[in-house]
Amino acid sequence: MNKEKRGEILRRLRDANPHPTTELRFETPFELLIAVLLSAQATDVSVNKATAKLYPVANTPEALLALGVDGVKDYIRTIGLFNSKAENIIKTCRILLDKHQGQVPENREALEALPGVGRKTANVVLNTAFGWPTIAVDTHIFRVCNRTGFAPGKNVDTVEEKLLKVVPAEFKIDCHHWLILHGRYTCIARKPRCGSCLIEDLCEFGDKVYA
Numbered sequence: 001m002n003k004e005k006r007g008e009i010l011r012r013l014r015d016a017n018p019h020p021t022t023e024l025r026f027e028t029p030f031e032l033l034i035a036v037l038l039s040a041q042a043t044d045v046s047v048n049k050a051t052a053k054l055y056p057v058a059n060t061p062e063a064l065l066a067l068g069v070d071g072v073k074d075y076i077r078t079i080g081l082f083n084s085k086a087e088n089i090i091k092t093c094r095i096l097l098d099k100h101q102g103q104v105p106e107n108r109e110a111l112e113a114l115p116g117v118g119r120k121t122a123n124v125v126l127n128t129a130f131g132w133p134t135i136a137v138d139t140h141i142f143r144v145c146n147r148t149g150f151a152p153g154k155n156v157d158t159v160e161e162k163l164l165k166v167v168p169a170e171f172k173i174d175c176h177h178w179l180i181l182h183g184r185y186t187c188i189a190r191k192p193r194c195g196s197c198l199i200e201d202l203c204e205f206g207d208k209v210y211a
């Protein structure tokens with residue numbers, strides 16, 4: 001895909017949604033970190049339901065530690081992988097208190113050293129909590145980038161590298177959210193909604209679906 005088409009795609013996504021953000025509910029970087037940890041292989045809706053009950057009771061490392069692994073599990077057992085997520089959350093809280101004065105570090109290396117936090121989670125936190133121009137690539141973004149030809153790649157790391165190279169600076173901060181929302185609601189996995197897609201004329205996918 002050429003530069004002009006990419007620019008036009010980003011302009012249209014921006015015009016349709018000038019201030020995109022995550023669908024995970026959060027008020028602080030710590031709440032966002034925990035929500036992103038919980039969202040692995042789970043929907044944002046299911047995470048929001050759990051955190052709506054959990055955060056009024058505990059939304060700091062101290063408070064979650066006081067709940068303990070079993071206490072955290074009680075709030076998140078509707079979410080997949082809740083056993084390992086509860087354990088990772090408690091370990092993360094301990095590290096935040098021991099090494100980072102109870103704060104979420106604005107630092108990729110320190111974030112990726114937290115249990116259950118990989119590159120994608122670190123990218124989301126750096127972007128959404130701290131305003132870094134990072135682009136986390138999840139399953140939706142990976143699909144959209146490959147289908148459309150916007151930034152094709154064999155794995156999420158190569159797609160991320162490509163996006164960082166080809167997305168102009170003015171679009172970088174919001175690119176993750178535009179692409180994720182496009183993948184979640186329009187360019188959906190099983191049956192893309194090409195007939196109501198606002199970038200249909202620019203997309204290079206060979207098997208568009210108009211039903």
Ligand code: SF4
Nearest residue numbers: 187192194197200203
């Ligand atoms: S035209 Fe279809 S395949 Fe292309 S981005 Fe839109 S929904 Fe996805």
